[in-house]
Amino acid sequence: MAAKFLKQEDLPAFLAHLAKSARVIAPVKTDGLVQFEPWTPEKQVELEVLLAKQSPKEWVFPQTEKYLEFKYGKVMPEGSGEAVADASENAAESVPQPTVEVEVRNEAPAQVIFGLRPCDARGFTQMDQVFGGYGGFYFDPFYNARRAATTLLVVACVEPRSTCFCTAVGGCPAGREGADAIFIPVEGGFVVETLTEKGESTAAFSGLTEASEAQKAQAADMEAQAIGKVGAPFTLEGLRDHLHDNIDDPRWRDLCMRCISCGTCTYVCPSCYCFSINDELVESTGERYRVWDNCFNPIYTEETSGHNPRAEKFKRFRNRFSHKFWYYPDKYDSLLCSGCGRCIMDCPTRIDIREVLRVMGTAPETAFSQASRPTEAKAAAPTQAEGKEA
8 A cells, every 4th residue: 555644734734534434542641741642633643652651552452441230120920810720829919020131232333543552463463362352362342342343543652761671572563463554753743654444445535645755765764763672581481391391490589579460560461461350239220340450469379268379479579561462472472562661651660571571581490599599479370270361
């Protein structure tokens, strides 16, 4: 598909064009905080700040999602008012029968998310495998309805942060994975590449013109420069095997000492998807909803019996990194991390995922002596009793 050019001053008109047929979500600064919000003409899109506080995943996978309403009632059996010769039979037939009415809620309005970064779009592709029935596993109709109704217009990164590590996990500051179109900042505006039919449908805007060769060359140069600004803090080669082999390494306890189990890293992550399901009932009317949860929650894995296979903090800490770079790759043949670095920026105790992977992603024979492992520090590898993440 041919590259287009959008002038910077025409961006509000472009978004207004999109808003005629869909809800437009964009990064907006409110009270000093950049968040993805529904766009209106009086709101200015914030692209100078590289990353919004949270990824836009909540617009496809809401923090709180009511998807079922139910109501209990009673009805009289059919024909219970008729005269019956047998009094006992008449009494039985006149007893009200309990009923329950159920209504499924699956709201998926058409929406366009503009201004998300390549790491954010890649996070959607990683969640797609979990909720989309990959390998014959679970298919979630609620997530997929919203995903199908969503168009992702990605803006490439010009100045990656020191906490970015997308290239280390196979990404790119101008990555196309998961994007329907990508907007590459150049002098005076954006070079626009449409990548899917949904992306092409957003290009029917009179302000989009053919990009010149000079503009396309500038976009390519910007992409190359941005890639060079992202470091390689660890290597993926052997990482999954090393995490497996280091499962009972006592340094997991040392690395998790600063962790306060707040779960902030999971909430700001564009690919974490843990949730819990709750029912609320007021008199005879209730609703079922799901809400984001996190694997650092001390009772996240607590069973009905009271047993908790991850009662100790180091096990929950170990699980997060093992899930992203070991369990998930085993099941879906890809990573569960897009390298956005939000977990580094927002951790209140400054735990750095890159440091953890550098330490625990090394071969055990070079990391520590098998003979020197304290017996009390050994932990069994995750079994079905401890439970891997989905």
